[in-house]
Amino acid sequence: KQWYQRRVRVLKQAAECNSHIPISCARAAILNINSSVGSIYNTSNSSNTAYRVSKAALNMLTKCQASEFIKDGIMSLSIHPCWTDPEKPQAPLTNRDAVEHIAYMIENCSEKHNGMYVRKGLVAMPY
Numbered sequence: 001k002q003w004y005q006r007r008v009r010v011l012k013q014a015a016e017c018n019s020h021i022p023i024s025c026a027r028a029a030i031l032n033i034n035s036s037v038g039s040i041y042n043t044s045n046s047s048n049t050a051y052r053v054s055k056a057a058l059n060m061l062t063k064c065q066a067s068e069f070i071k072d073g074i075m076s077l078s079i080h081p082c083w084t085d086p087e088k089p090q091a092p093l094t095n096r097d098a099v100e101h102i103a104y105m106i107e108n109c110s111e112k113h114n115g116m117y118v119r120k121g122l123v124a125m126p127y
Contacts, residue, residue, distance in 0.1 A: 008069070015073030023075050023111035030069070030076040031106070032062050034117065038078070041126035059117050059127050066115030075114040079105050082120055 015028035025031070037048065038055030058078060065076035081098040085091040093101070101120045108122060117125045 011069070011074045012072050019073060023070070023073055023114065025075070025077075025106045025109050028072075028074045029106075029109070030062075030065050030074065031102075032058050032065075032076070032078045034058050034062075034078045034080050036080050036083075036119070036125065038080070038117070039126055056127075062117065063115050070111075070114055075109070075111060077105070077109055077113055077115075078117040080117070080119040080125060 011028045011030065018027040021027040035051075035055045036042065037052045038059050040056055043052065062076050062078035065074075069076060079102065081102050082093045083091050084093045084095050084098045104120075105118065105122055109118075113122060117127055119125050
């Protein structure tokens with residue numbers, strides 16, 4: 001809990017120092033790295049249940065953070081960078097591609113994305 005509170009204090013300071021910048025990652029943001037399996041809506045099987053539940057919970061955390069911290073100029077976003085695995089050739093992206101997608105999301109998100117669950121290109125994903 002103390003670790004979390006210290007990070008929130010730093011984010012609040014960053015948001016205050018950057019108050020001339022619109023709400024975005026450039027001002028202050030919490031980025032929760034998620035997975036497509038965090039979508040309850042898109043659940044079609046029960047494999048990896050514990051992992052799926054943890055990612056669905058991360059979406060709830062993102063929504064709670066978004067509503068709690070927006071008043072402080074801090075946004076929260078849950079991002080799914082896509083599946084990467086250098087040891088599995090069927091993975092759709094390389095690690096480098098995933099990093100580029102994350103960088104794009106960081107550079108282009110805005111207040112309208114606060115509390116959202118997004119994938120490549122800031123496309124909204126269903127909870």
